[in-house]
Amino acid sequence: MKRAAVLLLSLLLLLSQTACLGLRQINELALVTAVGLDIGDKPDTVRVSVQIIRPADARGQTGAPSGGTGQPIYSISAEGSTIFDAIRNLGRFSSRRVYWAHNFVIVMHEDYAKKxxxxxxxxxxxxxELRMSSWVAVTPDRPDEVIATITGLEVVPGEAIDRLFRNNHIVGRxxxxxxxxxxxxxLSSxxxxxxxxxxxxxxxxxxKKPEEHGSLEQVELAGAAAFHGDKMVGWLNSKEARGLLFFLERLSSGIEVVRCPNNNSEKLSxxxxxxxxxxxxSFPNNKPHFRIQIKxxxxxxxxxxxxxxxxxxxxxTQKKLENQLKQNIMSVIDKAQNNYHSDxxxxxxxxxxxxxxxxxSSKKNWDLMFAKATFDVEVKASIRSGVVKAVGTEIR
Known part of the structure; x- marks a missing residue:
């Protein structure tokens, strides 16, 4: 009986020790939904900007709860010698501990990416704390402005960018x-x-001012930043990014505008x-060659x-669509080979x-081998029941 009482007491003590272990109250945390990275004003520093959600005020865009500010987000920036140093410096004026588990997106300035x-x-x-599913993007604008721009549909800007990425497969740019x-x-070689x-x-x-078209800035997701190693080497426009996606993702759909067969001044979507x-x-004469077929x-x-x-x-129309898609692909391959020297x-x-x-034996010199590789590009499109012979183009 005595041993049973001791065992029961021990179990109760264990339960009391494990309950609520590591509990964090939401009103003690600064919930980050977007991060901006830029070069700091001081030499060899980085500026970290974070968008922090206000749970009490993020329930809607109109009208704040009693005691609230009406602003769904709070954005702050700090500089440091490293990212971690800058984040610790945020603690000088953030009354809550920065918490990353709800972050949607990381936006870097192009100057930061080029370094x-x-x-x-x-x-x-x-x-x-950070989710590996967080989106990563590069911007030519100020990252702190990008992550703080409120759209007309979403209350939290970070969530708006998240939805742009989630619906990106529809636009494909x-x-x-x-x-x-x-x-x-x-990490790949x-x-x-x-x-x-x-x-x-x-x-x-x-x-309030509908006559002033474009009076509100909105975040646009279009184009891409190309890298060589860890450094950004240049931009891809939206058409080149469309050509790129055939190789990185499976496009569910996309819109191309072509000229009418009987009238070049009119268009078809x-x-x-x-x-x-x-x-x-293939590897003829120790020289890489790639045959690309798109249907x-x-x-x-x-x-x-x-x-x-x-x-x-x-x-x-099929011929025009094939040629246009092929042109997008040829353009991004040419830029990868000759402008950026990056695969x-x-x-x-x-x-x-x-x-x-x-x-x-090739991976150490792959940049040089890729620059000399040749490509055959074939695109075959089928509009309803129409069939057309694919057109091939070679890039050297």
Whole structure:
């Protein structure tokens, strides 16, 4: 009986010790939803900007609760010798401990990205609170302004950028870059990182001043930042980013505008769907060669041609769509080879998988070999029941 009482008492003590262990009250934390990184004003410093949500005021855009400010977010910045140093300096004027588990996005200024992102990748992958699904982007604008710009639909700007990324597969004008695939490319010997571009555009219309079109800045997700190693080497425009996505992701759909077959001054809107990409490497004369085959279905969703869309018109539209998609792909390959000398399209991955032995002797000089590689690009589109012979183009 005595032993049973001692055992029961011990169990009660254990339960009391484990209950609420590590509990953190929400009113004691600064919940970060977006992060901005930029070069500091002082030499060799970094500026960290964080967007902190106000739970009491984030319930809606109109009217604040009693005692609230009405502002759903609170944004602050601090500088330091390193990212961690800057974050610790945030504690000088943040009354709550910075908490990263709810962060949606990390936005870097292009000048910061051009200096190198190794420190950024190291810090945010070591931070156990940060989700590896957090989006990562580069901007030509001030990161602190980007993460603090409130859109007309979402209360929290970080959540608005998160939704832009989640719906990006519909538009297909930027890569869906997050910490997981950034770290994967950063550590890889066969591919280079590429991150989405976000920027501020005067696209919003004020309800109070509708005559002032574009009086409100909105965040736009379009284009990409190309890297070589840990340094950004340049931008890809939205058309080049569309060509890039055929190799990085499976595009569910996309819109291309082509000229009418009978009138070049009028246009057709064509939606392509279920694009399938196949890259076949070869190694003739110790020189990489890649055959790229893309097949897709498409629908004409808007016509300004003023003619019946008969079989002949559909076939001609298919040719125009094929040539336009091929041009986008050729453009991004040319820029990767000749402008940036960076294989961010994962051709090295494809070559390594088929030629593992040759890759061992080629990986140290892959940048030079990639610059001399040749490509055959074939695009085959099918609009309804129309069929057209694929057109091939070679890039040297």
């Amino acid at each position: 190198g992102i190794e420190e950024m990748v190291d810090f945010f992958t070591r931070n156990h 930027a890569p869906a870059s997050n910490m997981m695939n950034l770290e994967e490319a950063f 066969s591919t280079e990182p590429v991150l989405a571009k976000v920027s501020l555009k005067p696209r919003g219309i004020s309800n 064509v939606e392509f769907k279920e694009a399938r990409t196949k890259v076949t490497p 897709t279905n498409a629908d004409i969703v808007e016509s300004g041609c003023g003619i019946n869309l008969d079989q002949e018109v559909r076939l001609e 961010f399209m994962k051709f090295g991955d494809v070559f390594r998988n088929k030629y593992p032995t040759e890759w061992q």
